Amino acid sequence: MTILVFELRRYMGSLMGWIASIVALLVMFMAFYPVLAQDAAMLDLFLEHYPEELLKAFGMGGELSLATVAGFFAFSFAFTQLVVGAQSAYYGFHFMSVEEREMTADFLYAKPVSRPQILLAKYGAAGSALLITNVGVWLGSFLAIDLFRGDATYELWPVVSLLLTVPVFQLFFFSLGFVVTAVSKKTVSVIGAAVGVSFVLYMLNALRRIVGGELLGLVSPYYHFDPNYILLTGAWHPLHTAISVSFIIVANFTAVRLYLRRDLRSAT
Amino acid sequence: MNAIELKHLTKYYGKVRGIENLSFDVREGEIFGFIGPNGAGKTTTIRTLLGLVFPTSGSASIFGLDCIKHGTEIRKHVGYLPSEVFYYDQMKVIDLLKYSASFFKKDCTERIHELAEAMELSLERKIEDLSYGNKKKVGIVQGLLHGPKLLLLDEPTSGLDPLMQKRFFDIVAQENKQGVTVFFSSHILSEVQQLCHRVAVMKNGNVIRLESIDTLRQENYKKVALRSYGLTAETLGLSNVTNFHHENGTTRFFYKGSAQSLIQAVAKHDLTDVVIEDPSLEEIFMHYYEQGPA
Numbered sequence A: 001m002t003i004l005v006f007e008l009r010r011y012m013g014s015l016m017g018w019i020a021s022i023v024a025l026l027v028m029f030m031a032f033y034p035v036l037a038q039d040a041a042m043l044d045l046f047l048e049h050y051p052e053e054l055l056k057a058f059g060m061g062g063e064l065s066l067a068t069v070a071g072f073f074a075f076s077f078a079f080t081q082l083v084v085g086a087q088s089a090y091y092g093f094h095f096m097s098v099e100e101r102e103m104t105a106d107f108l109y110a111k112p113v114s115r116p117q118i119l120l121a122k123y124g125a126a127g128s129a130l131l132i133t134n135v136g137v138w139l140g141s142f143l144a145i146d147l148f149r150g151d152a153t154y155e156l157w158p159v160v161s162l163l164l165t166v167p168v169f170q171l172f173f174f175s176l177g178f179v180v181t182a183v184s185k186k187t188v189s190v191i192g193a194a195v196g197v198s199f200v201l202y203m204l205n206a207l208r209r210i211v212g213g214e215l216l217g218l219v220s221p222y223y224h225f226d227p228n229y230i231l232l233t234g235a236w237h238p239l240h241t242a243i244s245v246s247f248i249i250v251a252n253f254t255a256v257r258l259y260l261r262r263d264l265r266s267a268t
Numbered sequence B: 001m002n003a004i005e006l007k008h009l010t011k012y013y014g015k016v017r018g019i020e021n022l023s024f025d026v027r028e029g030e031i032f033g034f035i036g037p038n039g040a041g042k043t044t045t046i047r048t049l050l051g052l053v054f055p056t057s058g059s060a061s062i063f064g065l066d067c068i069k070h071g072t073e074i075r076k077h078v079g080y081l082p083s084e085v086f087y088y089d090q091m092k093v094i095d096l097l098k099y100s101a102s103f104f105k106k107d108c109t110e111r112i113h114e115l116a117e118a119m120e121l122s123l124e125r126k127i128e129d130l131s132y133g134n135k136k137k138v139g140i141v142q143g144l145l146h147g148p149k150l151l152l153l154d155e156p157t158s159g160l161d162p163l164m165q166k167r168f169f170d171i172v173a174q175e176n177k178q179g180v181t182v183f184f185s186s187h188i189l190s191e192v193q194q195l196c197h198r199v200a201v202m203k204n205g206n207v208i209r210l211e212s213i214d215t216l217r218q219e220n221y222k223k224v225a226l227r228s229y230g231l232t233a234e235t236l237g238l239s240n241v242t243n244f245h246h247e248n249g250t251t252r253f254f255y256k257g258s259a260q261s262l263i264q265a266v267a268k269h270d271l272t273d274v275v276i277e278d279p280s281l282e283e284i285f286m287h288y289y290e291q292g293p294a
Helices: A003-030 A033-038 A040-048 A052-057 A069-094 A115-148 A156-164 A166-183 A190-211 A227-233 A238-260 B042-049 B071-075 B093-102 B109-118 B132-144 B162-177 B189-195 B213-217 B259-267 B281-291
Strands: B002-013 B016-027 B031-035 B057-062 B078-081 B150-154 B181-186 B198-203 B206-212 B221-227 B241-247 B250-256 B273-277
Touching: A003 A069, A003 A115, A033 A069, A069 A115, A069 A156, A069 A166, A069 A190, A069 A227, A115 A156, A115 A166, A115 A238, A156 A166, A156 A227, A166 A190, A166 A238, B002 B042, B002 B181, B016 B042, B016 B057, B016 B181, B016 B206, B031 B042, B031 B189, B042 B057, B042 B150, B042 B181, B078 B132, B093 B109, B093 B132, B109 B132, B109 B162, B132 B150, B132 B162, B150 B162, B162 B181, B162 B189, B181 B189, B198 B213, B206 B213, B221 B259
Parallel strands: B031 B181, B031 B198, B078 B150, B150 B181
Antiparallel strands: B002 B016, B002 B057, B198 B206, B221 B250, B221 B273, B241 B250
8 A cells, every 4th residue: 555545545534524515615605696696686785784894805795796696606606715725724734744743753754765755645645635625616616506597697717717726726725734834843733723824814815805905915815816806807817826826836845845854753 | 784883973953962972883683772761862863763853963874874865775674663652543453564564565464463463463453442552562563574674672662561571572582583683772671681782871862881781790790788787888998889878787889899809808897698799780770870971
């Protein structure tokens, strides 16, 4: 049994849970669409009663109307991103540090296998789990849209363009978790850190929507891959994408270098 | 060829000393004891040999290969039993052992069953259901299943009952007869005394003594007990006396020197009983820790 297969088996149980949650979230959100789309005028009136800041914080009240398929999908996809971000960060914090946290490093690293081989296999397993999740997001998105859009139409390409951002979005959070554990001398609480990172970056973007400007959003992948922007334009923002990709490259390069020379913690 | 060579090996964890300037060799085919109290640097030395931690300076080699540059090749021939054993809790013992064997690319099934039988280890139980002693047995089997040429044992008997300790020593002795070199770290002196050919004594990250077990035993240290009234270190008239103390009418001390001088000095006194014996290794080592170099 190779490390890759062994690691993949370890992911499988929780992976199905993550995918089921994401699909359920997409379907659940889109289930409200038919009711809201029935009377667009009533929806607009309803939203007028909420403070503008609150609507902005949740990505509503933009150029895309919630009464359209694209507008409502953009709204629901933002919450999907929150879960996908938490899952990706969880894998990033978890995939290399688990051996030290569970004190099994002395078992694995004392075997005749090099650190680059271990890293590659574990990266491959985590990457595969994220890829499978990605497939789940695609299937869940189209399932949710087609189940509840009724007679309403939407442009396919912007949705595809948005879904194509998912792997980069996942890698951003995964790389963030990876580099933090590589830099940290102590073990990190994985679930707390993953949910925290996902939520804080989400809130930064929500805050940016309220106060305006770009600065806060530049560090947040929720802004880099804003569903409203992509579903409206059908394209990724070049600068924001470049920032995300650059971060991914630098974080991975740094984390790999550190892990290859890391002193592994022992139980004693 | 030496199985292990350490040259000025030093490891600091930040500012905290792990080991400092260690230099010694372990010959192929010997059982080498590595003894010292907790925190002396025994585990750090072993983990550096395995490439689990990186040396601050100096070098370590196994079978002539540098432990950092050729770690993967070296580990094909090394069996390691850590002092604290942790495995993947959800796995069955047999699955863990098969996973362990898969790294060595050879069929270890027969050896797994042999060792499991010898150590009375149930292969079908889940790791999480095992007691600490049974997890230690898993560690022993996974350390030996691939037929290593060098065994690195870090306090291997903790958690094993006396019967299993004996079985384990028998297995180690048997492996050694077949040419396996054993590096045996422990703070239990009697087990080192029982198994090892040579021993390095560690203190504060340094080796303070490296001798064969026989040499240490023949150091001319004698443990003396005299039953007599009014005996003091001064009236005894012997030099090289340590640990002089009275207990229930008996005077006890360690003496290092010629037997002739001891007998002559003792014979001058009115004694009701005399016991002169070799101290145990434990007593010799305690002497080093209390009085030896830092």
